[in-house]
């Protein structure tokens with residue numbers, strides 16, 4: 212047993228940390244937070260040049276072929292920022308969907324551009340009846356000669372405003388089995404009939420995506436029409452722990468902020484960290500941190516070593532989402548007034564913890580799946 | 588025992604009078620914006636106008652003595668005014684005025700007769716709007732350590748320092764402010780309160796960019812500021828409650844702020860949530876029929892009912908002048924912690940819908956999104972969750988040699 216990172220992973224981690232400190236100091240992150248996409252062309256270009264948009268993409272498709280653990284190591288550092296924008300949606304989730312569902316030709320065509328940051332993918336999966344199971348996809352694609360016509364609304368789509376291409380999941384066949392008949396369409400965002408609108412609220416980068424009679428050729432379907440679910444499911448299982456690692460980074464940052472504030476903020480003649488009620492909050496945060504960290508990394512290890520990983524992934528996603536949410540609440544208690552001042556930075560994490568709470572399924576969804584995986 | 592607010596024919600007649608008055612004097616544009624940060628100056632002025640009209644009749648501060656501009660009314664009639672205003676989503680006063688609602692009782696308890704005659708009528712009649720200025724960058728929970736300094740200079744004091752997290756949108760007339768009047772004095776024996784006209788030379792302010800500015804109870808401020816005092820000359824007459832006696836005055840102020848005032852209002856967000864879940868369909872059925880959501884709704888309802896009863900009890904204790912110990916901070920604590928629980932339950936029940944105020948997709952009209960942000964921020968104003976617990980413990984008689992008394996309130 213060895214729970215440490217390898218030397219090269221340590222180097223990757225420190226490179227990512229240095230990158231975040233140099234390129235994405237607090238003020239840059241606050242400015243990015245005010246944009247619709249959460250990212251600027253400069254920062255996106257730098258992520259691409261570092262090779263981090265190709266980490267989870269095999270070398271034969273233009274990526275780094277680095278594997279999930281290396282990817283997670285970098286995403287943990289991005290989460291510490293927290294750096295918003297479409298990196299996860301495109302370079303991890305989107306790329307995995309193409310990898311798992313697409314044909315060899317499609318992978319060769321799409322993935323190198325994603326790895327280079329030239330194309331940006333967003334997965335248009337969830338709908339007004341929000342959910343991440345196969346039964347939640349109700350939108351249908353109608354066959355018209357050799358083309359398909361897409362009609363419908365996708366809602367709370369992460370990062371569509373930044374995307375060049377949408378991976379739209381729709382039904383091309385019916386039947387009583389919700390896992391049957393699903394297809395993924397690769398749609399250029401500039402196609403007539405596609406409209407993307409950022410949704411307002413206490414969340415970042417979530418969009419409404421409308422498809423109004425969008426005509427796409429049969430070749431836009433990734434792989435065999437109607438068979439996408441198993442590939443989607445594999446892509447979700449591989450991408451989810453990377454999202455968890457991002458949350459681990461977020462919790463870690465919130466933990467460090469809270470510790471250092473509790474050591475320097477003096478009330479009643481002593482650092483507030485001396486008060487046991489404040490200590491309780493900080494201990495809650497570190498417990499969330501370690502629970503999220505180790506469930507996440509064990510799930511990734513299982514995936515990378517080809518072990519059965521499903522239960523672990525659901526465990527990690529439930530723990531990390533809830534942990535990030537509650538760690539932010541606790542950090543607000545530790546900081547009191549100053550934590551609510553936007554420029555202080557804590558609010559960036561709080562917003563991320565809410566935005567990402569439901570991404571790829573909320574804790575309840577994953578607990579249900581976990582119960583199923585445990586054959587309860 | 589009787590939990591029902593019962594009304595005599597005379598009281599019902601009074602209700603009719605109040606209702607007719609409000610119908611005639613509340614223009615539709617006065618309606619509370621969903622996000623208090625969007626209260627326009629025009630809406631604010633309309634609220635002030637309503638306040639003055641209520642004040643003329645003694646209905647703005649209905650239980651305060653008539654001789655100072657209050658209504659001299661018994662609790663039963665004050666309740667009726669509150670109930671009728673509540674139908675419009677308003678409370679007393681119908682605008683942010685914490686320096687009035689908390690300062691006026693302090694002046695009544697601690698002011699000289701002359702000060703009562705000078706300061707109370709404009710507040711009680713709604714002619715002035717007052718902010719409360721307590722917090723400083725270095726003094727939040729530890730209020731007694733404020734550093735803003737007032738130094739005597741003939742008939743005046745000269746004030747220097749800084750207050751933060753204070754105020755509201757659209758300015759104030761007066762600032763009810765706690766300062767240090769003896770930097771070398773003993774803790775709790777070196778503080779004083781001033782009523783400071785906001786237009787004095789040397790006062791300036793900058794806005795804070797907050798997640799949201801609400802949470803003090805009553806009408807929401809909509810914004811918060813840092814206020815700077817640079818050699819501000821304030822008449823010595825404006826020092827209320829005696830030099831270096833400010834901590835005693837503060838006990839009255841804080842008792843009320845910590846929930847001791849009580850309230851007869853319900854938790855509207857839970858009503859809204861239940862309504863939302865009954866009327867919004869997902870997967871072909873109302874959300875309220877989903878067994879998981881039902882459980883969450885019931886939990887929220889229970890929290891709301893407990894909160895309502897704590898507040899109702901405190902209102903009764905205050906207006907029947909019964910002794911209190913920990914009840915004020917208990918209500919405040921419950922409001923804060925149940926706010927966080929309810930916000931999380933809403934996220935669990937509604938998913939990302941809980942966080943959006945997108946006009947096309949938010950059937951709550953923005954209320955749930957505002958509530959989510961407010962639930963986080965509202966845990967701090969008027970004393971944090973931890974401080975409410977500290978006070979409760981002292982009042983229960985644990986944690987200190989001498990059991991702490993509740994502050995004097997009116």
Ligand SMILES: Cc1cc2nc3c(=O)[nH]c(=O)nc-3n(C[C@H](O)[C@H](O)[C@H](O)COP(=O)(O)OP(=O)(O)OC[C@H]3O[C@@H](n4cnc5c(N)ncnc54)[C@H](O)[C@@H]3O)c2cc1C
Pocket residue numbers: 476478479483486487488489544545546547548549551685719720721722726727728729751752753754799800801802803811964967968969970971972973974977
């Ligand atoms: C929206 C909003 C509106 C506000 N409005 C006003 C206003 O109108 N006027 C005004 O004067 N102020 C106002 N405030 C300030 C508010 O009263 C303070 O934020 C609050 O009292 C806490 O002070 P602090 O923020 O400095 O936190 P701190 O006092 O620094 O607290 C930091 C942490 O230490 C804990 N802590 C401190 N002391 C103890 C202790 N003895 N035991 C255990 N834990 C402890 C706290 O609970 C908290 O977790 C407002 C604040 C907000 C956020």
